[in-house]
Amino acid sequence: MADQTMADSNQPKLPQKRYFRQRAHVNIFNDIRLDYPLTPNDEDWSKLYPAYFRAPTTDTLGENKRPSSPAPEEQPAGQARKDQLAQVEFADIGCGYGGLLVALAPLYPNTLMVGMEIRTKVANYLQQRVEALRGFQHALLDKSQRGEHVDLETPLEAGAEELHDNGEIDRLVPGHYENIAAMRMNCQNCRKLFILFADPHFKKRKHKARIISTTMLAEYAYVLRPGGIIYMITDVKDLFDWNEEHMEKHELFERIPEEELKDDPAVPCVCNSTEEGKKVARNKGNKYLACFRRIEDPFEKE
Amino acid sequence: MPHFPVSLVEASSAGLIALVFDKDFHIVNSSGKIVASTVEGLGDDVKLAAGSKKGSVKSVAFSPAGDLFAVCTMDKGLYIYSTASWSIVREAETPKRANAVVFDPSGAYVLAADKFGDVVRLTAAPATDGDSEKPVVLLGHVSILCDIEFTHGDRPYVLTCDRDEKLRVSKYPNSYNIQSFCLGHTAFVTSVATAKFAVNNAVTGSGDGTVRLWDVESGELLQTVVLGDILAQYRESEQDQEKADRFGVLRVRSIEETNEFAVLVEDIPAVIVFPFANGALGTPQVIDIARAPTDMTITSDRLVVSYVPAAEGVQDAALVSVLKNADGQYVADDELNGALSNVHTLETNKVPAIQSIFVWGSKNFIERTNKGDQDDDE
Structure with a gap:
């Protein structure tokens, strides 16, 4: 049963919206600190989609970590090509x-x-x-x-x-x-x-x-x-x-x-x-x- | 009393050179003689050009044929002059202050790139009675535009560079259709140059201390030149480390006669000239000039450079000087410099301080209190 308790404490928790309220308007013309990649090839998508992208290694930096060919059309679940081509x-x-x-x-x-x-x-x-x-x-x-x-x-x-x-x-x-x-x-x-x-x-x-x-x-x-x-x-x-x-x-x-x-x-x-x-x-x-x-x-x- | 420095220089295809100072300009010919000016009383053979007399001149351009001259002022005025009569043949107000102006390849339209990120377009031909055409928006960035230029291919693209590291390549006149974004600069992009000898390329200069060569159709970065590697000697005595590591490009221009690109850097008393061969920028010549520059233009094989005011007490310091190509090496054009030494700008009680491009190029600029930059909108 120790196993079960472990599993419970590891249960993921959904964030509660009330801790994330923010007013609805942002003045977009202010200079806002945005963290954005220099070029599309510099985006590390592995942080956002770990199942689809490998984290970049130094030799692939700026080259292979970004998808280069279109993802296949809709496929049945479970057959996604979870590689760098997404x-x-x-x-x-x-x-x-x-x-x-x-x-x-x-x-x-x-x-x-x-x-x-x-x-x-x-x-x-x-x-x-x-x-x-x-x-x-x-x-x-x-x-x-x-x-x-x-x-x-x-x-x-x-x-x-x-x-x-x-x-x-x-x-x-x-x-x-x-x-x-x-x-x-x-x-x-x-x-x-x-x-x-x-x-x-x-x-x-x-x-x-x-x-x-x-x-x-x-x-x-x-x-x-x-x-x-x-x-x-x-x-x-x-x-x-x-x-x-x-x-x-x-x-x-x-x-x-x-x-x-x-x-x-x-x-x-x-x-x-x-x-x-x-x-x-x-x-x-x-x-x-x-x-x-x-x-x-x-x-x-x- | 001190004189205004020349803030902008621009050459026409017909060999005229515009020297802009504050609200005024002189037009000098290829022998260095003033042929037209907004300043009265320079002589009988000088045509008087009507001045806007309100805002300082922010950007100027000649039409490809050299028959028209466009002036954009700090107070949003857009004036088109005939270079035959030097009368204003059309004027309009731009929605926002224009940072750069250019004629399209046909010369039929003039395009102004403004500090609000929009490019507006206006017919260039002389206005007829009752013609009060207003500029219309052609394209827009969500940023501050710094420069605008056309490529020279059969289907020209319009290139616009902005404070947020981008060079955008748009089709023309269907500029709602973006061809590419040239991404790679890490700071504001101040100047873009194109050339007939490199129709698929653009060369940009930036506050990130680099000059970059692009393929405009794909947006691909082809080459990056780090200015610090070329100009280190000019910073050896600089105590302020931040300033010592900083190289901000003021202007990039193509030299059609010799297939070269010339680059001018803020605060550096030198011109850098890159040969362009086999689709790449080659080993540059670095040519010393008198003082820190304000602008540069090209007329045939000559480079015309304007300067910041000389240190106090220095007499007869040149406002502008000319380098000519002598067997591949750039040397002072003594004859033309001699003639230009007779060209003076208006006197002023106080020479306006020239603001570093790093002031407005900084991302914190808009949030900062508007010191020194009186916002003319809203």
């Missing part, structure tokens, strides 16, 4: 407490996703949350290896948010949350980019700080591969109109018709899984969703 393909910009990532993780078990959050405490919370969730999954895996019963069979449903969007602690999920991570940042070849319930910056003079602007869209277009999608949702109509206007005007994006979105498993998560999204639902607020596809530059075709 790459981050989804980015949730302003991920907050990470509800979306935690919900998406089992839906795209072989896709690496990063949440970017500018508020230090909130980013720390999410990273601790991810590490705790991985801890639970590891404990469950150990248990199943010892021959004890572990629920592996019940399939996850995209719409069943209450099931999994706080993170599974008592059953195994595909991907085991090894595929999500948080970064305090403001990645290339992304497939999906999420901008959900962004700071509305109501005052006109603060509009330039909004996360969607004509000039910022050029950078989002740069990190998205053609065919990649930006998901944008907000409860503020004024911000939605602003975002929609800027996105529709931009040459490198086209609106995705609503019919097409019905089959997209990410959409229910986008609407319902974020902490902000739940708050809006509790307050019976409206949610305005629009999705845009990165297209080839029409100017270059001429």
Whole structure:
């Protein structure tokens, strides 16, 4: 029984949100101390995705530690190629407490996703949350290896948010949350980019700080591969109109018709899984969703 | 009374050289004679150019054909002069103060890169009656822009460098489409140069003490030159260790005649000239100059350098001087220097202190109280 006690004291603990509160606004134009790699090749992804990347050794520094070829399309769980060839393909910009990532993780078990959050405490919370969730999954895996019963069979449903969007602690999920991570940042070849319930910056003079602007869209277009999608949702109509206007005007994006979105498993998560999204639902607020596809530059075709 | 130092020098394809001092400029020809100026009373054969007379001049550029001259001032004025009449043919206000200005390769537009990270574009052709076109935003960084330049290939790219270590390569005119980011500098990138002899390359200078060669299409860093290795002798007597290890590039320019790149470093009384061959920067020549420089431009095979004010009590110190290429070696152009010694700037009670590029280049600059930098926005 000594064994059992040991296991209990080693139980991972989820971080408590109340210790990580921070005000909702950050003045992005202040010089903020950000720890960012000199070039994409200098990022040590092994810290964020230890299951997918080896820590860099001196001879591979700046060379092999970054993925160089696209990750294979969705594969069945458990067959991920956990080597240096993986790459981050989804980015949730302003991920907050990470509800979306935690919900998406089992839906795209072989896709690496990063949440970017500018508020230090909130980013720390999410990273601790991810590490705790991985801890639970590891404990469950150990248990199943010892021959004890572990629920592996019940399939996850995209719409069943209450099931999994706080993170599974008592059953195994595909991907085991090894595929999500948080970064305090403001990645290339992304497939999906999420901008959900962004700071509305109501005052006109603060509009330039909004996360969607004509000039910022050029950078989002740069990190998205053609065919990649930006998901944008907000409860503020004024911000939605602003975002929609800027996105529709931009040459490198086209609106995705609503019919097409019905089959997209990410959409229910986008609407319902974020902490902000739940708050809006509790307050019976409206949610305005629009999705845009990165297209080839029409100017270059001429 | 002391005179204003020349803060900027810029040469046209037609051999004219603009010498900028405070709110004014002289235009000298290739024999060192003033042909136009914003200063009155210089002589009958000097055309009077209308000055903005408000803000100090922050950046200037000639059009590729040399027929137009653009001036951006500290108070957000953008003035385009005809170099035939030296009258202002178009003027506009830029949304923010422009740190650098350039004409596009066709000469049809002028682009201003501002301290808020945006590049705005304005028609360059003379304005007709009732034409009050406003500059429109072409692209933007979330940073402070330092310099802007075009590449010289069939499909030119517009290059913009910023305070946050980046050189961005954008297509043109569809500049919403980013070609690449050139990443590797570890401090602000002050200057970028391109050349007809290296259409796929850019050379940048930075506050990190390096000059770097890039492939613009891929954003790949091809070469890094550490200035400390070349300029150590100039720092031997420097007591302040922090200053001794610091090399901030003021300007990088290409010398088309000789396939070279010239580099000017803050506080270092020398010009560094790199030969460019086989796709790489070769062993440089380091040529001593009179004093610490403020700027440098190239006119055919000549380097024109402007200087910081001379120490008090020094008489007849040159405002600018010229180096010419003599069989591959750069030597003083005595003839032109002689003519330029007759060129004077306006007198002033107090010569404005020249701010080190490390002041605004520092990441703490925005959070600091705005001493010495009166913020003109908001």
